[in-house]
C-alpha cells in the first residue's frame with residue numbers, strides 16, 4: 175500500500191503543470207508526507223483502507239494536487255476523514271492537454287454520457303453526515319469522474335458541500351449541474367479556492383455554514399441503558415471506532431498474573447484493556463487476548479508510547495506491534511507530554527493511515543497542554559487519559575475535553591494503589607453503596623460512567639474483576655451524584 179502511494183505521488187508529479195489553460199505555471203501544493211517506508215509497517219493482516227473519523231468526509235479528485243492541498247486544509251480545519259477519487263485509468267499530461275481539442279479530458283467533457291471508471295467505492299460513506307466534494311474546474315465544469323462518483327454512491331439525507339480549484343474561473347454552474355446526480359442530498363452552495371488559500375479562510379468558510387457535524391460524537395454522554403452486568407456499552411470515538419467504556423487497567427500486572435487477569439476479565443465480559451510500554455506487559459496482554467478464544471475484533475486494546483521512545487517513534491511502534499502480536503492496535507496514546515511528543519504523535523498518525531493503529535490520543539495532558547498540542551497535529555486525539563477519582567475530579571479539564579469532542583478516561587479510577595483505604599471507606603460513598611446494596615468500588619465506577627468518564631480499574635482478583643463490570647443494574651440519583659461531586663479535594667495521587 176505504501177509503495178503504491180509513493181508511485182501514485184510520483185505519477186502525479188509527472189503530470190504537474192498540464193492543467194493550465196494558459197502558459198502561466200499553476201501553483202500546486204506539496205504532496206502531504208506519506209508514511210516513511212523505512213521501517214515499513216508489517217502489512218499483515220491487510221488493513222481496511224476505508225476512511226474513518228468524525229462525521230464529515232472530504233472526497234476529492236485532483237490531478238496535480240492543487241485540489242488535494244485545499245482538501246487537506248479542510249480535513250485539518252474540520253477533523254474530517256478523507257477519500258481520494260482515483261480514476262481507473264490515470265490521466266497523463268497529454269490526456270489533460272487543455273489546448274488539444276481531442277485530448278481525453280476534452281472528449282469526456284464534451285460527451286454527456288462519459289463516466290470514466292473510478293477505483294473502488296467509498297464503502298462506509300453511510301457513516302458520514304457531511305461530504306465535502308472537491309474537484310478541479312475543467313472548461314468551466316466538474317470533471318466527469320465526479321459524475322461517476324456521485325452516481326455510484328447513495329447520498330440520501332447527507333449534506334454535500336462542493337468546492338473547486340481553478341486557474342482563474344469561478345465555480346460557475348459546475349456545482350449546481352451536479353445536483354441532479356444526488357437528489358436525496360442537501361446541496362450547499364459551492365466555493366472556488368485558490369491553491370494557496372489560507373487555513374484561516376477555509377476555517378471561516380466551514381464555520382459560516384453551521385454544519386454542526388462535530389458536536390455529535392457525544393464524547394461525554396454514555397448510554398448506560400445499553401449496558402448489562404458483564405457487558406459494558408461503547409462510546410463512538412471521533413475516529414469512528416466504538417470503544418467499551420469500562421476496561422481493565424494492567425499497570426503492575428506481570429507474567430502469568432497478567433495473562434490470567436486478562437483472561438479472567440474477558441471471561442467476565444470485559445472487552446477493553448489498557449497497557450503501556452512502560453508497564454512491561456504488552457506481551458502478556460497480547461498473549462491473554464490471543465489465548466482467550468474471544469475474536470480479536472471484539473476486543474479493544476490500548477497501549478502507550480513512553481517519552482523515552484518519542485525520539486525514534488517508528489521503531490517504538492514496531493516494537494509494540496511485535497510485542498502485542500494481535501495484528502493492529504485499537505488505541506495508542508502518548509503517555510506524557512515531553513520532548514518530541516509532536517514527532518511521536520505524527521508517527522502514530524502515519525500508522526493510522528497505514529491501518530496498523532486505529533485511533534490515537536494522549537495521556538496526562540491538561541488544559542494548557544492540550545491547547546498547545548492540538549494546533550500542531552493533524553488528527554485530533556480521540557481520548558485523553560488523566561488521573562480522575564472522587565478526591566481528584568478535575569472537572570474543568572473534563573468539561574474542556576468534552577467540549578472538544580474528546581473522550582475522557584480515568585486512570586487511578588479507584589484512587590490508585592496505596593490510596594484506597596481512605597477512599598474505599600469514605601462515609602458518603604459507603605452510605606450510598608449500602609443504599610443500593612452495592613460495593614463502594616461499584617458506586618465509584620458507576621459515578622465515573624454517569625459523569626461521562628471511561629474507567630479502567632486495575633485488578634488481578636477475578637472476584638473484583640467480575641464485581642467491577644457489574645455496575646449496570648443500578649443508577650445514582652442526581653442527589654447522590656451531587657454528594658459525590660462535593661467530595662472533590664483536588665487531591666492528586668501522583669505527580670504527572
Ligand SMILES: NC(=O)c1ccc[n+]([C@@H]2O[C@H](COP(=O)([O-])OP(=O)(O)OC[C@H]3O[C@@H](n4cnc5c(N)ncnc54)[C@H](OP(=O)(O)O)[C@@H]3O)[C@@H](O)[C@H]2O)c1
Pocket residue numbers: 422423424425426448449509537538559560584585586587588589590591594615630631632633634635637638639641642670
Ligand atoms: N496514563 C497514566 O499515566 C496512568 C497512570 C496510572 C495508571 N494508569 C492506568 O490506569 C489503570 C488503573 O490504575 P491503577 O490500577 O493503578 O489503580 P486503581 O484502578 O485506581 O486501583 C487498583 C487497585 O484497586 C483494587 N481493586 C480493584 N477492584 C477492586 C474491588 N472491586 N474491590 C476492592 N479493591 C479493588 C486493586 O486490587 P486487586 O488487584 O486486589 O483487585 C488495586 O489494588 C492502571 O492499571 C493503568 O492501566 C495510567
Ligand SMILES: Cc1cc2nc3c(=O)[nH]c(=O)nc-3n(C[C@H](O)[C@H](O)[C@H](O)COP(=O)(O)O)c2cc1C
Pocket residue numbers: 192193194195200202235236237238239240241242270271272279280309310311312313314315339340341342343344369
Ligand atoms: C483539462 C483542463 C481544463 C481546465 N479548465 C480550466 C478552466 O476552464 N478554467 C480555469 O480557471 N482553470 C482550468 N484548468 C486549470 C485547473 O482547474 C486548475 O489548475 C486546478 O487547480 C487543478 O487542480 P488539481 O491540481 O487538483 O488537478 C483546467 C485544467 C485542465 C487540466
